[in-house]
Amino acid sequence: MARIKLKPLAHYSFIIEIKVRITDINFGGHLGNDQLLSLINEARSQFLAQHGFTELDCGGVPTMMTDAAILYQGESFFGDVLKFEVAAGEATAIGFRIFFKVTRTSDGKPIALAETGFVCVDYKTKKILPLPDAVKTICTAPSKDDLG
DSSP states (O other): OOOOOOOOOSOOSEEEEEEOOGGGBOTTSSBOHHHHHHHHHHHHHHHHHHTTOOSSOBTTBOEEEEEEEEEEOSOOOTTOEEEEEEEEEOOOSSEEEEEEEEEETTTOOEEEEEEEEEEEEETTTTEEOOOOHHHHTTEEEOOHHHHO
16 A cells, blocks of 8 residues: 655654543544644644744734645554644745654654645735745755755
């Protein structure tokens, strides 16, 4: 079976721990794939907030998620505390990516690697906007080309 290929970064600039809630558990008795994306969204929001940004005011412009990729590496269960390591990178003229490494704090077991892509957009006019310099400065993660 073909799988997407995501690699962990050497360094993440932000860490947050989030506890898995009962509402995050699916019929299989473990963290649901949709709920993991919701937890990733929470980690992203906290990462942006650390820099004084929100998704609607990211350095002065709104952003829109353009893609998400998740490589599941292990199961997580109700009550687990997950560590989300987060970094931004791959800045372009109009967007950037946010990278995530998710592990269980109790044993360090890898749960997932993820990436989300963002573009700057004016929601009223539906036009793409330039990436602000303030956002470029938080993009410290190396590009995939630098990772080899």
